[in-house]
Amino acid sequence: MQYEINHNDLALVLALVRGRSLARASELLQVDISTVFRSIRRLESALGSALFEKSRRGYVPNEVAQAMAEQAERAEQALGAARMALRQGEQVVSGTVHLTCTEAVLHSLMLPALARFMPGYPALNLELSTSNNFANLSRRDADIALRLTDTPPEHLVGRHLGSAAYVICGHPDFRQALHDDPASVPWVAPDDSMPDHVSVTWRERTYPQVVPRYRCSSMAAVAQLVSAGLGVAALTDFTACDLHGVEALSAPLVGCSTEVWLLTRPDCRDLRAVQTLFDELTPRLRETLEQVATLS
Structure with a gap:
């Protein structure tokens, strides 16, 4: 008959995945090292396949062990939620x-x-x-x-x-140059992976002469470059408020909300x-x- 794993097996694998060593796993399980060693060897024998590879990094789990550890964590979370529900009543959200x-x-x-x-x-x-x-x-x-x-x-x-709303934002040092000649300021913009982004269509319509100096694959990266002082960009107002040293250098952009x-x-x-x-x-x-x- 095929071996059926139980809760103790899952707890054993999870401890060794977390600890990466027999010593640490034994601490987590509160048993001695020899017990962990014998138990993992017995489990691998019952399953007919190895679960860990021993290396300089310790016990490295294979895909089967990793999957077992994930299931063990879910069981651990479910048990914790059940215990909390008993303590706090049915109102606990889990x-x-x-x-x-x-x-x-x-x-x-x-x-x-x-x-x-x-x-x-x-x-x-x-x-x-x-x-x-x-x-x-x-x-x-x-x-x-x-x-x-x-x-x-x-x-x-x-x-x-x-x-x-979207606003042009950047370090305040760019304010005057942006007002005098927008094309003279280094712009940061989404790259070709976001050709229809509202900030791209607005810039191409309003400042067709502007060629961005920096292009990024995400708006989060655009925001980080602006925060670093590398240039200006059209970003959401809530993003601009969240960036240290960055100010809104324009009113809300028309048609970009x-x-x-x-x-x-x-x-x-x-x-x-x-x-x-x-x-x-x-x-x-x-x-x-x-x-x-x-x-x-």
Whole structure:
């Protein structure tokens, strides 16, 4: 008969994956080193295949061991949530929610909001990914998306949080030169991977003579170059407010505002963990966008 792994097997593999050595695994499991050694050899024999490769880096898990460790972590999280529910009652929110947004939005909007309420939900776990692609939600790779768009996909549901304006921003040393001759200032812009980005179409329409000196594959990278003082760029107002030493060097750019949406799939609306995130994120993100709009 094929060997059926049990909870102790998963705990053993997880300890060795985390510890990378017999000594550290024995500490995590609170047993002696020889017990860990015999147990892992017995498990590998029962499974008929190795789980770890011994090297100078310690015990390196193969794909099977890594998969077992991931399942062990999920079991560990579920057990922790169950224990917390018994202590605190049925009101505890637990589970894992997959959340996606762009890297620039993650730093400027999402992380400050999460920092304000996530400590109050110790049994709620987040998996964050940065992507511009709505297909992440469609393929069920994510549960919630924070997106800048005027046309959210019809198959998704969500909440309109407000709007964001674009401004030319950079270090204040560029202000006068930008006013006198925009083409004389080094510009930072998205590269050809984002040909239809609103900042690109605006610049090409307004300043056709400008040739960007720096091109980046993400708006987060554009923001970092601006923050480093390498040039100016059209960025969202909330991004400009988040960059040290950077100021808005223009009024909001005409025709460049965009709506901000928190979106999910219809089948996720009734999931308690997803609904909790929606309810916590919505007022905080709206407040941030309103504060930024007041400063613009």
